[in-house]
Amino acid sequence: MPVTRRMFLSTSASALALGLGPARAFAQPAAAAAPPATSFVELRRGVGMFLGSGGTIGYLVNGAGAAAIDSQFANTAAIAVTGLRQRAPQGIEMLLNTHHHGDHTGGNQVFRGAVKRIVAHANCLEWHRKTAAAAKSEAQTSFADTTFSGEWKTSFGDETIQARYYGAGHTSGDAVYHFEKADVVHMGDLLFNRAHPNIDRPAGASVSNWIVVLDKVARAHGNDTIFIAGHGKDNAVRCGKAEVTHFRGYLAACMDTAKKAVAAGTSKDDLLTTTALPGFEDTIALNARLTAGFVLGVCFDELTEKK
Numbered sequence: 001m002p003v004t005r006r007m008f009l010s011t012s013a014s015a016l017a018l019g020l021g022p023a024r025a026f027a028q029p030a031a032a033a034a035p036p037a038t039s040f041v042e043l044r045r046g047v048g049m050f051l052g053s054g055g056t057i058g059y060l061v062n063g064a065g066a067a068a069i070d071s072q073f074a075n076t077a078a079i080a081v082t083g084l085r086q087r088a089p090q091g092i093e094m095l096l097n098t099h100h101h102g103d104h105t106g107g108n109q110v111f112r113g114a115v116k117r118i119v120a121h122a123n124c125l126e127w128h129r130k131t132a133a134a135a136k137s138e139a140q141t142s143f144a145d146t147t148f149s150g151e152w153k154t155s156f157g158d159e160t161i162q163a164r165y166y167g168a169g170h171t172s173g174d175a176v177y178h179f180e181k182a183d184v185v186h187m188g189d190l191l192f193n194r195a196h197p198n199i200d201r202p203a204g205a206s207v208s209n210w211i212v213v214l215d216k217v218a219r220a221h222g223n224d225t226i227f228i229a230g231h232g233k234d235n236a237v238r239c240g241k242a243e244v245t246h247f248r249g250y251l252a253a254c255m256d257t258a259k260k261a262v263a264a265g266t267s268k269d270d271l272l273t274t275t276a277l278p279g280f281e282d283t284i285a286l287n288a289r290l291t292a293g294f295v296l297g298v299c300f301d302e303l304t305e306k307k
């Protein structure tokens with residue numbers, strides 16, 4: 001996909017969003033801020049993605065109305081809701097959350113008034129409630145009202161949406177949503193395309209199981225499946241199975257590097273200064289925190305944790 005100025009701007013916005021909590025994003029004075037750069041990108045059979053600030057929003061529009069996956073932050077969620085209502089006069093039926101992070105759920109409250117239900121994995125809701133309680137932001141937060149633990153499926157117009165839970169990865173509450181007929185899969189933050197991932201160990205993340213999750217996802221889908229990544233280098237969030245496999249290889253290489261470092265007695269501090277991983281030098285840092293060193297540090301903690 002060619003990189004346009006608009007896409008570059010929204011890449012910068014999403015990179016910022018990864019590092020800033022919703023409170024900071026909301027704190028921007030409205031008069032001074034330019035309207036955020038956003039775009040709707042159609043993929044296949046009524047399914048598309050909305051790019052703005054934060055994790056990629058997936059959407060479906062058909063004769064029954066619209067459905068959305070993830071809500072970014074309040075400012076871009078408002079643009080997404082307006083655009084989806086224009087495309088679907090029957091209204092927006094539901095919002096699905098891939099996981100609880102603020103750059104994927106910060107716009108839930110904007111969607112709340114427009115949708116009949118908000119769906120998430122049970123662990124996602126639990127983390128969402130805990131993190132909102134810790135931030136004392138419960139009153140400004142809209143939570144899922146419909147949860148599942150294993151699989152969940154719903155018919156919507158002539159499409160079927162299936163949710164699957166593969167176990168811990170980026171957090172312990174990441175759902176993968178499949179628009180079956182369009183054959184488009186929203187990976188949420190289980191897929192970072194050519195970018196060092198955020199890994200939320202305090203919220204139950206597991207790099208070793210994330211590798212297993214990606215193996216299962218790759219086996220469950222065909223070569224024609226379109227995968228939507230939560231984040232990607234140059235906003236390249238439309239992916240194929242090759243990108244899923246590439247990211248699986250990246251995580252496996254990180255674990256391998258950390259294992260060798262632990263065996264050699266290398267300190268975690270030394271690992272944290274790593275700037276690139278051999279074989280994956282084209283992987284970028286979306287913000288100052290999410291470096292190769294950060295990922296290796298998380299792997300180090302996972303390998304050396306007291307069970």
Ligand SMILES: [Zn+2]
Nearest residue numbers: 099101189198
């Ligand atoms: Zn996330």
